[in-house]
Amino acid sequence: MIDPKILKENIQSCKDNLAKRGYSLDDEKFLSLENQRKDLQTRVEDLQSQKNKLSKNFGELKKSGQSTDVLALELEEIKSQTTDLEKTLSALQIEISFFLMDIPNLISEDTPTGTSEDDNKLIEEYLKPQVLKSDSHLDITDQISLELGNKLSGSRFSVLKGNVAKLHRSLCTYMINQAINNGYEETYVPYIVNYDALEGTGQLPKFEEDLFKLSNDQYLIPTAEVPLTNLFRDQIVDQDLLPIKLTAHTPCFRSEAGSYGKDTNGLIRLHQFDKVEIVQIVKPQDSDKALGEITSHAKSVLEKLELPYRVVQLCSGDVGFSASKTFDIEVWMPSQEKYREISSCSNFSDFQARRSKIRFKENGKNHFVHTLNGSALAVGRTLIAVIENNFNKKLKLINIPKELQNLMDADIIEL
RNA sequence: GGAGAGAUGGCAGAGUGGUCGAAUGCGCUGCCUUGGAAAGGCAGUAUACGGGCAACCGUAUCCGGGGUUCGAAUCCCCGUCUCUCCGCCA
Numbered sequence: 043m044i045d046p047k048i049l050k051e052n053i054q055s056c057k058d059n060l061a062k063r064g065y066s067l068d069d070e071k072f073l074s075l076e077n078q079r080k081d082l083q084t085r086v087e088d089l090q091s092q093k094n095k096l097s098k099n100f101g102e103l104k105k106s107g108q109s110t111d112v113l114a115l116e117l118e119e120i121k122s123q124t125t126d127l128e129k130t131l132s133a134l135q136i137e138i139s140f141f142l143m144d145i146p147n148l149i150s151e152d153t154p155t156g157t158s159e160d161d162n163k164l165i166e167e168y169l170k171p172q173v174l175k176s177d178s179h180l181d182i183t184d185q186i187s188l189e190l191g192n193k194l195s196g197s198r199f200s201v202l203k204g205n206v207a208k209l210h211r212s213l214c215t216y217m218i219n220q221a222i223n224n225g226y227e228e229t230y231v232p233y234i235v236n237y238d239a240l241e242g243t244g245q246l247p248k249f250e251e252d253l254f255k256l257s258n259d260q261y262l263i264p265t266a267e268v269p270l271t272n273l274f275r276d277q278i279v280d281q282d283l284l285p286i287k288l289t290a291h292t293p294c295f296r297s298e299a300g301s302y303g304k305d306t307n308g309l310i311r312l313h314q315f316d317k318v319e320i321v322q323i324v325k326p327q328d329s330d331k332a333l334g335e336i337t338s339h340a341k342s343v344l345e346k347l348e349l350p351y352r353v354v355q356l357c358s359g360d361v362g363f364s365a366s367k368t369f370d371i372e373v374w375m376p377s378q379e380k381y382r383e384i385s386s387c388s389n390f391s392d393f394q395a396r397r398s399k400i401r402f403k404e405n406g407k408n409h410f411v412h413t414l415n416g417s418a419l420a421v422g423r424t425l426i427a428v429i430e431n432n433f434n435k436k437l438k439l440i441n442i443p444k445e446l447q448n449l450m451d452a453d454i455i456e457l
Numbered sequence: 458g459g460a461g462a463g464a465u466g467g468c469a470g471a472g473u474g475g476u477c478g479a480a481u482g483c484g485c486u487g488c489c490u491u492g493g494a495a496a497g498g499c500a501g502u503a504u505a506c507g508g509g510c511a512a513c514c515g516u517a518u519c520c521g522g523g524g525u526u527c528g529a530a531u532c533c534c535c536g537u538c539u540c541u542c543c544g545c546c547a
Binding site for chain 1: 467475527
């Protein structure tokens with residue numbers, strides 16, 4: 043969430059910033075709630091202070107055997123006033139907290155203004171696509187089955203077989219090794235998390251419909267960002283440990299509510315997909331640099347796999363709820379004849395840190411850290427890209443990128 | 458699944474109705490001591506919100522929620538989590 047103090051003191055500039063996203067901040071409501079809260083809180087605390095003092099007197103009178111009748115009446119009076127006000131105050135605090143939790147992060151100054159992905163800014167392109175057009179991965183190999191996925195689970199699930207399954211596994215291993223080489227600590231985490239974790243990273247309360255909820259009020263993770271970042275929830279991290287760099291390979295589960303009819307063919311958009319995530323937790327002044335680092339780590343995986351990609355910076359209307367600045371990396375998908383997102387690298391500034399209370403102490407004062415993460419990469423989509431960009435229709439084979447040949451024990455997949 | 462124990466500050470661990478935001482130890486920070494270091498001595502060291510230029514003051518917080526009481530870390534109820542033993546099991 044946004045710092046309520048900043049919001050209060052710079053309400054107009056916050057409102058303008060959020061408007062670029064298409065979020066209309068009800069500033070009058072906020073200020074009025076805040077003023078009410080402050081007024082009420084002062085009154086409640088005054089009463090509590092009186093109550094505490096009189097209670098102390100009460101004890102002393104009792105000890106010395108004097109009458110407490112007068113005091114008792116006075117206390118009763120204060121108490122009845124207090125409880126009412128306390129209830130109002132806590133209701134108000136909850137209302138304010140909901141209000142704040144609903145507001146997206148402020149976008150960075152250098153985020154281009156725009157309303158949709160059409161306004162995203164092209165940053166760079168790497169490699170000219172060799173295969174401009176190809177069959178879909180589903181047509182290239184019969185070792186990917188959506189029918190079996192459907193049989194077992196429903197729509198948007200897949201089953202991989204044989205060398206394609208092995209290629210998928212090799213990609214996971216390759217990517218996590220790359221992350222480790224880049225200084226991230228490999229971490230194994232739960233795939234099921236609680237409400238607080240999801241609130242901390244910003245998925246809840248607003249985006250519950252995007253998640254798979256279990257019957258016991260836990261949720262399947264939509265990304266490893268959630269468990270990795272929340273490892274530090276409610277903690278004051280030793281500043282010598284910063285920057286913290288973690289990676290995990292996990293499946294990700296997304297309900298894809300609201301994407302009916304979108305990307306219905308193939309592995310592009312499934313309820314379950316694997317991803318290697320890299321996360322950094324840094325001091326505020328280092329976060330912009332860290333975003334560059336994360337992005338280049340994600341890019342380097344594509345470069346080593348010799349896949350053509352481009353980098354775009356998301357415009358204000360396309361940046362996610364919790365992020366302040368985001369670069370998307372898009373890989374060339376020959377069957378679609380266009381670039382598709384394969385990684386999203388974001389700086390969340392102190393937004394997640396404030397929600398999940400991740401702080402560090404410097405010069406005796408506590409400060410919120412900055413959190414960042416990026417996919418390096420989405421494995422399913424990488425699999426598609428490898429298959430389609432290395433497909434040789436004449437010879438009926440898929441060339442395996444050099445970097446993966448060891449893990450695959452082969453340099454081609456015969457079809 | 459059965460039986461029991463527990464949840465207190467960065468950590469360990471006291472505290473069973475008021476003087477407790479909390480002993481003590483460890484850790485950490487500063488100063489003294491030293492040629493320098495170690496050891497030792499002294500002092501400081503939870504979080505959030507509100508007020509104040511500040512020193513500082515007020516309020517809340519001892520897993521969460523409710524209750525008893527003038528007053529709760531402490532007593533009662535409900536919940537969550539953790540641990541131990543037995544059973545089962547990847």
